[in-house]
Amino acid sequence: MTTTIPDLGIDLQSSVGILRRIFPVALLLFFASTSYASSSSQTLANIHSKGEISVGVKTDVIPFGMLDNSGTPVGLEVDLAGQIAQKLGVRLRAVGITTENRFQRLEQGSVDMIIATAGDTRERRELATVIEPNYYAGGVTVMLPPGSQLVTWENARMKTLCAIQSAYFNKPISQKYGIKLLIFRSLNDASFALRDHRCAGLLYSDTAILNLLRQPDWAGFSMLHPSDLLIPWAISIRRSEHGSEMERQLGDIVADLHRTGELLALEKKWGLPPTPFLADSRALWTARLPDGSYVCKRTSDGNWPQQCRNTSFVTSQRQASDENLSRMLNKVPGFDLSFLHDSYDRQRYIKGILLTCYLTLLPLILTLPLGYILLLMLISRYRLVRITARFFANTGRMTPPLLQMYLIYFAVCGYLASTINISIPAFMVAVACLTVYHASIVSFSLEQTLSAIEQPHQKHRVSLRTLAFLLSASSVSIRGTLTNLAKATTIASAIAIPELLSVTLSIINDQGNTFVMMNMLLLAFFVSTTLWSALIKSAENRLHQFVRESCLPR
Amino acid sequence: MSATMMLLLTWTPYMLQGFLTNIGIASLAMLIGTSMGFLGERVSHGKAWMISSPIRGAITFLRNTPSLILLFYLSILAPNEIIFANGGWVLTIPSWLKASVALSASPMVFMYWNFESWRRRKNPDRHIWHMEMVNRILESFMITMLASSVSSLVGVSELISRCNVIINASSTTNAFAIYSYACLYFCGFLFAIQRIIRMLGNRQSQSNTRQEES
Structure with a gap:
């Protein structure tokens, strides 16, 4: 987009003069912003002064976050939060949060960090600071009734599948395989419909389906292999902590957990089937260069190298022109009409x-x-x-x-x-x-x-x-x-x-x-x-x- | 006793609690709606255009907007909690409260027009007005009670929501019995209210006849 200076009523001579004067300052600021040193973190300082970190965890996703008989949160993500607290040298306070309020609780300051089965998507990166590397990955699969003929994702083409309203993967899966979706409000309703043969299968997250299949009610049901649309899960901290010491320290801790195999051990402890994501991540984060140093080590700008980062966010396919128009519309607050x-x-x-x-x-x-x-x-x-x-x-x-x-x-x-x-x-x-x-x-x-x-x-x-x-x-x-x-x-x-x-x-x-x-x-x-x-x-x-x-x- | 009867009997207290939630949501919605309708009419009556037209505009807007849309609007956009003192004190806004506020729109509009139409009457009799108002409030309560069931769609643990929980926990073969049993709750309760309305109507017509004779 170009703007003509006469339209704005600016004197060209004086503008050039101003630019000459501010250029060295801008250059200095540019180099200062790209230097390795990360800014101090107010949240991290508070955590250390209190001696406690409050972590938002789910309480309804077995085995990632659930309540034990005494009402205390337990699960893979609670253990992970415990390990992070230990490495930071503080106590853990696990706070139960829900899918709806997790990012709100984080932004409002009632928790310092969330580890809550949150997929690492572009939209969420706008809501919070996402810690890299990712700590787990979940995919999408189809729960199948006994005797189902669906063997591959390609078999599901043009079939009708039951789905749940809040799932982020409904649209990409429907577009990718041309699947017709019957969208229900809750898992209960979608389950009824599946039992009533209203759909050929139930489209849902593989970890949740795996959990359902362990229950006797679903004896005889199976799931489609392999899962599709694998999306990594990420720990999130507040948006204002982007580029801070807290982001850097947490990233280092998670990288360390991949290297030592502690995340693989947690997966085994909670009876989850081995996911290729954790095995691949361990191989990646333990790989070394000929000089003996890690391939995945922080570069001069403080980031991880490109090959160690997650850039494959799940978003719908759009035309390039649509993208540009969407960006323009998104700039106007409250007028994100890009869906049109x-x-x-x-x-x-x-x-x-x-x-x-x-x-x-x-x-x-x-x-x-x-x-x-x-x-x-x-x-x-x-x-x-x-x-x-x-x-x-x-x-x-x-x-x-x-x-x-x-x-x-x-x-x-x-x-x-x-x-x-x-x-x-x-x-x-x-x-x-x-x-x-x-x-x-x-x-x-x-x-x-x-x-x-x-x-x-x-x-x-x-x-x-x-x-x-x-x-x-x-x-x-x-x-x-x-x-x-x-x-x-x-x-x-x-x-x-x-x-x-x-x-x-x-x-x-x-x-x-x-x-x-x-x-x-x-x-x-x-x-x-x-x-x-x-x-x-x-x-x-x-x-x-x-x-x-x-x-x-x- | 058949297995279905046993199932219904076992879960009766649980379902009854859900139904009480429906009654609570509808009652609170009526309380909010009636008082706001009354206040709106009082404030807007005979006032300058600047005061009366925004209120009338709001009433027209609420009249032409479905309760379920308002319910989803509040449920999604209104905060679930308000945090004070930098996270030290959290005020949780439960979903049933949002449901009551959303469902209060319909009785609010209904009562606003009722109060206004009463004011237009030439020789209003206060006694008849009270009797009529009680009838109208009860009629509005019946409609709000039926509408309260939609709060299950935003996660309020009321009767229909609990029916789905029981069916999911037991078996889908029980769905017919459980949903029919839930129908009985609504029909029984609303039938009782309808009897009260009819009784009050009879009393009102008797009092009208007596007034005419005297």
Whole structure:
């Protein structure tokens, strides 16, 4: 990008003069910044003055970080934290953290360092200072049901796999192998779907799958070998510690742990299968030059040599022009709209919007006819029909739509799939549940109106005119119900329908552009609900007009 | 006793605790929503454009935004904890509190319009107004109670969330029984509230009739 000086109103002569004067100072600063000496570390000074280092560790990832019977964190990463504390000559205070709050806790200063199964990605390098070398690596694999025909990753091409919302590897794996993903909110939901044969396998981290396969519930299940998308895990310290003495000391300690084989020993101690990453790392960090010194030793700038560093971060493939545009957009705070320039993200976002529209439109069309049918059943002359309709409509409106979807999708459809091999699409389940819930409410509104305008036991005439008259008379409550329907479609994301909420969360997981995506989501739903409300209101006005013209006596 | 019945019986206290969480979330949401709706109406009524229009704008925005979106918005963007005194004191914001705040939007809008429509009446009778308000609050509570189930999607350990835990811990073959049992909790509780609303409605119509006769 070029800028013309006259546009900025700068005098060229004086500018050259200023540049001449500041050039030697800039040169001095440049060499000072690239010299070997790392800056002092405030955190390290605090650690030594307290005699204690607080390390954030996971408590829900067996065997890396978990709680023992007394509630104390234990695991491979806790042991690693202990070894680092010992080498620093301080006590260890292990603090339980979660996936969601780990980087926040680090930045806010409640922990000095995190060792929490965090993959070393480009986005995380922007959030924190990552210690090199990496201490472990995890990959992605597929958990397979008994008798699965999937033997290689290539076999998985064009197949449907169950996946979990927060996984960073969903997008790259889906792009790499052309896999269709059914994305669920939690591991539990995805596991149900796998057992119900809704997908050919479960895409998840290899260490977690390995842990699941040890449990008797998953007897007969297996996993795809070898793991793909190996991503190294890293210890992180605060962003402000970049280039500090703390970063350098911790890097030296981890390098030493690779050299002495202590990390390999930890892997063995916690019963993990040997990962090629640790064996390769040990070979790399113990390799020596002909003069006897290590190949991986700090260079004059204080960094490790290029061949000893991790530069292979997991990011999606993009066009070069897209990258440039993304960088420009990223510079504007809160306006990281770069996902619109990524064809994969753009397509799934548009699909999400369309699916959300269909999810609203179909139940909107079906709710009124079903509501009217239920009303006819509620006032039927046959007692059994009346009782059945009342039971159905009451259950329909008093059961949360989310629970209805779980019941139908996981329990009823799961049973049908496993017994008679009939698979009902999640979209149909969502439409049915949203329709039943809102039609039940509509039926009672219509019944209330009917009882207010008709004499008891008066025979109700079934016709389009009477329906229009009833709808017109109870239009306020029905309009409210239909507007609520337009707002309720987001619940469908719970059963792996890639509507707008689901797609937004997936893009956030891949790109980390939380603020802008959540604001766009909020705005999108506000606009869509406003439009649907206007549409419903307009239909209501036409209905009133129709009733005035054709139903009321002139 | 069948194995399924035994399973349901065993986990009843656990599920009941989850359902109490639903009731707690919905009650807190109602408390926040009703008071904010009332305050919003009081503050905006008859005030200058500069004061009333931002409040009306906020009410319109909340009316047209799904609770689940607000829930995810708060859950993801609002901090999980606030750290004071350089990490010395950590104030944790639990996810159920975020759920209550997000779910309070709907009763807030509902109560705002109710208070406003009441104010527009020419000869408001305070007794009738109280009776009507109790009915409206109960109706709104029923809707909020149903909506509280979505808090399971952001990790609140309420009834549906606990159902999934039990199914995962036992077997998927129990899914139908457990989800149906959870339906019973909601239907039973909401049916009882509906009876109260009907009872209050009857009492109100009786009092109206008496007033007309006198």
